[in-house]
Amino acid sequence: MQPQWTSKALADLVRLHEFLAAVNKPAAARMLKSLMAAPASLVANPRMGEKLDEFEPREVRRILVGHYEMRYEIAGSAVYILRVWHTREKR
Numbered sequence: 203m204q205p206q207w208t209s210k211a212l213a214d215l216v217r218l219h220e221f222l223a224a225v226n227k228p229a230a231a232r233m234l235k236s237l238m239a240a241p242a243s244l245v246a247n248p249r250m251g252e253k254l255d256e257f258e259p260r261e262v263r264r265i266l267v268g269h270y271e272m273r274y275e276i277a278g279s280a281v282y283i284l285r286v287w288h289t290r291e292k293r
Contacts, residue, residue: 205241205281206273209247214286218270233268238285240267244281 208213215237223230243250244265251263251274261276262284273284287293 205244207241207285208234208284208285211272211283211286216290230261233270237270237272240265240272241274241281243282248276248281 215234218237219230219234222233249263251265254262254264254273257275262273264271264273266272266289269289270286271289272286275282275284275286
């Protein structure tokens with residue numbers, strides 16, 4: 203099972219990369235590589251993230267990747283990456 207990226211999560215990655223690349227292209231590339239690799243750990247242990255009860259009955263969880271929050275949903279045997287943002291962003 204490979205995690206599936208939603209269109210919103212992919213748009214988040216583009217937005218975050220563009221924002222950081224404007225001031226530091228190497229850091230933006232490292233950040234993108236780190237965020238793209240993070241969901242691989244969910245294959246072995248999809249319930250490792252903190253469960254977000256406000257989404258019940260859906261099983262939505264979050265993990266932190268550096269200063270970024272990644273929300274994902276477990277649906278059957280699939281894992282969907284829902285959204286990604288910097289923890290300093292107002293949400």
